[in-house]
Amino acid sequence: MAKTAQATGEETPSPSLPQRRERERGGSEGPPARLPRLIGWQGFTLNVPETWDLTGFSGNDGAGYLRIDDGEEQGLEIKWSTERSSGKGATPPDVEARRVTYFRALKDTARKKKLELAVKELDTYRPVVRPERTVSGFSWVGDRKAYGAVWYCSVCRRVVIAQALGERTGKGGLKAVAEKVLGSLSCHDADPDWRVWSLYDLYVEVPRDYALLSQQLMNVYLRLTFAKSAARLSVEQWAVANVARRDAYLDAWVGANAKGEAAQARYTPEEATVHGHPAIRLEGGPAVGLPMAEVVKQVGRLQRPATRFTGLAWECTVSNKIHLVEAMRPPAYADPVPAVAARTLCHRPGEEDEEGGSTP
Numbered sequence: 001m002a003k004t005a006q007a008t009g010e011e012t013p014s015p016s017l018p019q020r021r022e023r024e025r026g027g028s029e030g031p032p033a034r035l036p037r038l039i040g041w042q043g044f045t046l047n048v049p050e051t052w053d054l055t056g057f058s059g060n061d062g063a064g065y066l067r068i069d070d071g072e073e074q075g076l077e078i079k080w081s082t083e084r085s086s087g088k089g090a091t092p093p094d095v096e097a098r099r100v101t102y103f104r105a106l107k108d109t110a111r112k113k114k115l116e117l118a119v120k121e122l123d124t125y126r127p128v129v130r131p132e133r134t135v136s137g138f139s140w141v142g143d144r145k146a147y148g149a150v151w152y153c154s155v156c157r158r159v160v161i162a163q164a165l166g167e168r169t170g171k172g173g174l175k176a177v178a179e180k181v182l183g184s185l186s187c188h189d190a191d192p193d194w195r196v197w198s199l200y201d202l203y204v205e206v207p208r209d210y211a212l213l214s215q216q217l218m219n220v221y222l223r224l225t226f227a228k229s230a231a232r233l234s235v236e237q238w239a240v241a242n243v244a245r246r247d248a249y250l251d252a253w254v255g256a257n258a259k260g261e262a263a264q265a266r267y268t269p270e271e272a273t274v275h276g277h278p279a280i281r282l283e284g285g286p287a288v289g290l291p292m293a294e295v296v297k298q299v300g301r302l303q304r305p306a307t308r309f310t311g312l313a314w315e316c317t318v319s320n321k322i323h324l325v326e327a328m329r330p331p332a333y334a335d336p337v338p339a340v341a342a343r344t345l346c347h348r349p350g351e352e353d354e355e356g357g358s359t360p
Ligand SMILES: [Zn+2]
Pocket: 153, 154, 155, 156, 157, 158, 186, 187, 188
C-alpha cells in the first residue's frame, strides 16, 4: 500500500497547510519524549508527533485507508477491512495469510519500479499487542523503510495493516517513532457510543450511528458532515475568527458563511453559552424553495423527513476560532447538537481567555 498511497477523499487536504509549516519541528535529536497530537478518524485514534497530520484518506467505517505524515519523510499508513459478523465457533481471520498477500503486493510494486525490496516477517510486534488482537509483525526496506503489523481485533472485527514509514536508512529515530505511534493506535473507539474525529486543530466526538458523509478540509476552514438516515449533522470550524468576522454579529456572520445544514435552513437565533463563550442557538426548519423539494423527495422515499433544524455557534476568543454545530433531522430523532457542541473542543483546558470568558 505504500506505493499506491494517494489521497482519494472527495476533497483532499492540502499537504502543505500554513499551520503545519508554522509548527515547530522536532529537530534532529530524535523523536519527542511525548507524542502530543491526537488524530481520530473512522474509529482509529492515535498520538503522533506535532508535525504530523492527516494527509490522505479513502473508504468508510467498513474498509478504508488512512495516511498521516510530516509532509517530508516520516509517517504512518493504515489500511483496514471488516470481517462479517462471525458465527459461534467461527475461526478468526489468518493474519499470517494476510501478511503473505500484503508482501506479494509490495513485491509486485517493487518489481515494476525495479526496486530492491527486503521483507522480514516477525512473529509479533510488541507495540501493537493487545489482548483482543491476533498480531503478525513485519518490517521491510525498499525505497523506504517500514515497521508494522497486520492484526485482527475481535472487538471491532477489523483486519488492520498499519506501518510506520521513513527514510530507508531509518534515520530520525524511525524505529522508536514507529513503536510510539503504533503503540498508541487504537482500532476502535473507547466509548462505543461516540466516535472521535480529530485532525488539524479540530477535535469533536460524534454519535457512533452518524457516518461521515462528506468533508471539506482547508487551512482556515474545516467541515465534517455526517448522516444517519435522513438526518444530517455538520461540524464547521473557522480559524482566525476575529479577522474573518471583523465587526459582524455572530448570527449574521454564520448566516453568510455556513455551508452545512444552516445554509438550507430558516431559523431564529437566540443567545446562548457554549464552553463559557457567548453563543447563538439556532432553531427552525428547512428554508422554503429547493430544500423543501428535498423534504418532499424524502417523503416519497418513505423516509421520515428531516424537518427540524438546530444549531449552536460560538466564537472561542482563546483559540481564535468560530464553531458551528448544526443538524437537520426528523422530529422523532433526538437532537444531537447540544451534546456534540459540548464535545467539540475549542480550546485546551488551562488556556486563559484574556477577554474574560471562562474555561469549561
Ligand atoms: Zn479494534
